Amino acid sequence: MFNYLLRRLLYAPLIIAGVMFITFLLFFVVQKPETMARNILGKRATPQTTYDWLHKRGYDKPLFFNVGQTRSAPDGHPFASRGLFDTVFFNQMWKLATFDLGVSDVSGRELNEVFREGALPSLLLMLPAYVAGFFMATGLALYLVFVRNSALDAAGVFVCVALMSIPAMVYIIFGQAVVALSLNYFPAFGFELKDWSSMRFLLLPVSLIVVMNLGHDTRLYRAVFLEEIGQDYVRTAQAKGASNSRLLLVHVLKNGMIALITFVVAHLPLLILGSLLVENFFGIPGLGNLLINAIHTSDLAVVRATTFLTSILYIIGLTVTDICYALVDPRIRLS
Amino acid sequence: MNWSDWAQNFLVVAGIGFVVWIVMHGSRSDRWQRAWSRLRRDKVGIVAGLAIALYLAIGALEMIQIPTGSGGSATILALLLRGIPAEDTYSAPLASTSFSLAKPKPLHGRHLLGTDALGKDVLVQTLRACRTALIIGGMTSAIYIPLGTLFGIFAGYFRRWIDDVIQFTYTVLYSIPEILLLISILLVLGEKSLGKMSLALSITAWVSLCRLIRGETMRQTERPYIAGARALGQSHWNIIIHHLLPNVMHLVLINLVLGFSNLVLAEAMLSYLGVGSPIGTASWGNMIDGARGELSREPAVWWTLTSATAALFGLVLALNLLGDSLRRAFDPKRG
Numbered sequence: 001m002f003n004y005l006l007r008r009l010l011y012a013p014l015i016i017a018g019v020m021f022i023t024f025l026l027f028f029v030v031q032k033p034e035t036m037a038r039n040i041l042g043k044r045a046t047p048q049t050t051y052d053w054l055h056k057r058g059y060d061k062p063l064f065f066n067v068g069q070t071r072s073a074p075d076g077h078p079f080a081s082r083g084l085f086d087t088v089f090f091n092q093m094w095k096l097a098t099f100d101l102g103v104s105d106v107s108g109r110e111l112n113e114v115f116r117e118g119a120l121p122s123l124l125l126m127l128p129a130y131v132a133g134f135f136m137a138t139g140l141a142l143y144l145v146f147v148r149n150s151a152l153d154a155a156g157v158f159v160c161v162a163l164m165s166i167p168a169m170v171y172i173i174f175g176q177a178v179v180a181l182s183l184n185y186f187p188a189f190g191f192e193l194k195d196w197s198s199m200r201f202l203l204l205p206v207s208l209i210v211v212m213n214l215g216h217d218t219r220l221y222r223a224v225f226l227e228e229i230g231q232d233y234v235r236t237a238q239a240k241g242a243s244n245s246r247l248l249l250v251h252v253l254k255n256g257m258i259a260l261i262t263f264v265v266a267h268l269p270l271l272i273l274g275s276l277l278v279e280n281f282f283g284i285p286g287l288g289n290l291l292i293n294a295i296h297t298s299d300l301a302v303v304r305a306t307t308f309l310t311s312i313l314y315i316i317g318l319t320v321t322d323i324c325y326a327l328v329d330p331r332i333r334l335s
Numbered sequence: 336m337n338w339s340d341w342a343q344n345f346l347v348v349a350g351i352g353f354v355v356w357i358v359m360h361g362s363r364s365d366r367w368q369r370a371w372s373r374l375r376r377d378k379v380g381i382v383a384g385l386a387i388a389l390y391l392a393i394g395a396l397e398m399i400q401i402p403t404g405s406g407g408s409a410t411i412l413a414l415l416l417r418g419i420p421a422e423d424t425y426s427a428p429l430a431s432t433s434f435s436l437a438k439p440k441p442l443h444g445r446h447l448l449g450t451d452a453l454g455k456d457v458l459v460q461t462l463r464a465c466r467t468a469l470i471i472g473g474m475t476s477a478i479y480i481p482l483g484t485l486f487g488i489f490a491g492y493f494r495r496w497i498d499d500v501i502q503f504t505y506t507v508l509y510s511i512p513e514i515l516l517l518i519s520i521l522l523v524l525g526e527k528s529l530g531k532m533s534l535a536l537s538i539t540a541w542v543s544l545c546r547l548i549r550g551e552t553m554r555q556t557e558r559p560y561i562a563g564a565r566a567l568g569q570s571h572w573n574i575i576i577h578h579l580l581p582n583v584m585h586l587v588l589i590n591l592v593l594g595f596s597n598l599v600l601a602e603a604m605l606s607y608l609g610v611g612s613p614i615g616t617a618s619w620g621n622m623i624d625g626a627r628g629e630l631s632r633e634p635a636v637w638w639t640l641t642s643a644t645a646a647l648f649g650l651v652l653a654l655n656l657l658g659d660s661l662r663r664a665f666d667p668k669r670g
Contacts, residue, residue: 018507023519031523161659165596165651167603169623170644177630276514277607295518295608303522307515315510 004326012319019311020096027304028088033059039298040105064089101305106297111305114290121191122286125202126275129209134264136210137217142248144218145225157222163215172281175208191284205278217263224259228252258328265317340400340408347398350473351391361584370585370664380660386653393462394469412462419456426450449638451625460617461642467529467618468650472598474533475540476591483541484587487548488579492556492571501549505542513539517601521610532611536598544590551583585665589658596654603647619647 027036037053038045045053064087095102101111144156191201228234229252237251276288283289287306294302361367374380396412403409409417426449449457490501508516520535521527555561556579564574605611606620614621626640 014503015507015510018503019510022507022511026519026523031525035525158656161655162648162652165600165648165655166644167600167607167620167623167647169604169607169627170640173623173627173630173640291515291518292608295522295610298522300522303515303519307511307519310515311511314512318510 005323008319008322008326012315015315016312019308019315020093023096023304023308024089024092027300028059028063028092031300033088036105036300059088063087096308101309102301104294104299105301106294106299111301114302115287115305115309118285118287118290121284122275122279122288125205125209125279125284125286128202129206129275132206133210133213133217137214137221138253138260140214140218141221141225142253144222145229145252146244146248148226148229157219160215160219160222163211164219168212169277171208171212172277175204176281179204191282201282201284205282205284209275209278220263221256221260224263225252225256227259228256231255258325261324262321265321337408344399347395350477351395358588361581361588364581366585366665370661374660374664377660377664379656380664383653383656383660386649387657390465390650390653391469394465397463397466398470416456416459416462419459421450421455451639457639457642460622460639461619461646463617464619464622464643464646465650467612467616468599468602468647470529471533471536471602472595474530475536475598476595478533479537479541479544479594480587480591482537483544483590484548484580484583486541487545488552488575488583490545491549491552492575492579494553498549501545505545508539509542514604517605518608518610521605527611527613529612529616532602532605536601540594540598544587544594547586547590548583551586552579555579555582585661589661589665592654592661593658596651596658599647599651599654619643623647 033054034050037050037059041049041053099112101115103110104114140156144153147153147156225248233255234247234251237247242251275286276291278284279286279288280292290302291306293299294306362371393412396415397410399411400408401411401414403414451457451460486501490498516539517535520538521531524531524535561574561578564578569577602611602618603620603623606618607624609624612618612621622639622643626636626643629636629639
């Protein structure tokens with residue numbers, strides 16, 4: 001048990017290091033800092049302004065190991081070297097490890113501050129959608145399992161697959177055009193954080209996110225519950241005379257929940273995707289909106305930081321789930 | 336007609352031929368024949384398969400270039416549809432005048448699904464966009480299927496450090512939310528193209544296949560026939576190609592079909608986000624992107640969005656249903 005926990009806890013930093021390396025590879029090796037500078041400064045940049053831009057951010061240093069060479073210094077004098085590890089790679093890694101995310105390439109604002117501002121609106125949108133979506137999908141899945149092997153079950157699965165086959169943006173375009181613009185039930189755009197009246201801005205986006213993910217989730221949970229139904233303990237309970245609903249609501253739900261938790265955590269990135277488009281459409285100033293704007297202005301610093309931050313959260317989530325598993329499930333605890 | 340057209344034709348024919356060869360080759364095994372006899376009785380699966388064949392046929396017509404009389408070349412589909420006249424601007428489905436409240440102009444012909452802002456026939460655009468979806472799906476599968484399968488088998492068969500390296504690599508990739516990784520890769524690669532999109536998609540797509548194949552390979556290597564083959568002195572390569580590969584191939588097929596549907600959806604999503612198909616390519620994602628503002632016009636222009644979505648929906652739904660049918664056919668106990 002202790003061994004398992006220790007191994008799991010030590011593995012997480014290793015994975016985080018891997019993610020850091022991949023983001024570095026993408027944003028500093030595949031795309032050279034010089035290209036980055038030219039893209040941002042535009043066509044009229046002189047070698048001197050390009051150099052200044054690179055120098056200000058420390059991107060003019062060698063990539064991996066500092067063995068005395070200089071890069072892109074037009075006036076020819078080498079910069080003051082502070083040892084073998086004074087390079088883009090190690091400086092970036094250090095910054096990421098200390099959660100110093102740097103500044104936006106376009107607006108020049110501190111990213112830590114930008115993310116802090118965007119987190120609350122995103123959370124207000126995602127959390128209700130997450131909870132409501134989970135309960136709805138679980139309920140529907142349990143019902144489909146209750147009527148398993150019937151025409152209703154088959155129809156339900158078909159509807160789930162059909163819901164999955166519609167791209168996310170079509171739900172949003174359609175929802176915004178019909179429910180908000182034509183029927184005028186909800187505001188179609190905007191957000192303000194005041195009191196409970198801010199709810200009216202969130203109601204439609206939240207329901208859209210729920211509907212968007214419902215098909216996928218219900219089908220997945222149904223498969224999990226069906227797997228549980230085939231287990232021996234279910235037959236035992238049946239033999240003891242447990243009713244079908246007691247079987248499902250007490251035995252299967254409880255045991256299936258253990259498997260569901262992993263899916264719920266693994267689903268987080270999908271939620272980010274959903275809120276990404278939804279926030280942009282409804283003008284909610286959250287992290288998804290930030291990312292879309294960054295894509296359109298090619299603000300790579302924001303994309304890089306978002307990728308890194310979400311990955312970290314995800315890894316932490318997965319690790320915590322695994323540890324909870326170990327605490328709950330004796331099969332892992334004793335191995 | 337120049338050599339690149341011929342090369343393209345050759346690749347299309349070779350690709351289709353290769354898939355047919357794999358299926359013919361695989362169908363010799365008992366497991367595949369039993370699955371086929373079950374699939375034949377599955378009406379949903381057969382209808383889905385026929386629908387996919389229709390999409391493939393339309394896509395192939397748009398991919399194969401044939402010489403025209405004047406020395407140039409055009410795709411078969413373009414030649415078949417060249418009789419449809421172009422208009423000046425929007426027109427509703429089957430309308431006789433163009434879409435303008437102030438001064439409607441008579442149209443040159445009737446359009447079953449109307450025309451878009453530039454006066455192009457929407458039905459033609461929708462059919463031509465098939466090609467983009469199939470190219471993305473096909474090219475990505477051609478990259479990630481062999482990689483994922485081989486890495487999975489290597490990890491499951493050799494175990495030890497090979498397994499550790501492969502497992503670590505995909506855990507790191509899996510820890511970065513898919514959509515963010517895709518956006519990062521595509522932004523960094525610059526200039527949009529279908530090839531780059533396929534490359535990015537294959538980097539994220541191989542992970543789930545590799546995990547699946549690794550697990551199944553581990554299960555297979557426990558079985559006596561592998562120990563027998565080893566005892567008879569067969570080389571590792573022989574065991575992998577002649578014993579392990581045929582026994583995991585059905586999982587690859589199911590993954591290919593289900594993965595294809597995800598790729599089609601991903602293409603639409605990425606094009607919509609502005610990092611996918613190059614501007615001017617007929618693609619469902621680009622059509623949906625263009626239709627974003629059209630619904631809020633007065634009266635609403637709904638037909639571009641509807642036809643692109645319907646075409647995309649049809650393909651993705653058919654792929655999902657066929658994938659489910661295949662899974663049931665190969666593994667009836669766990670359907």
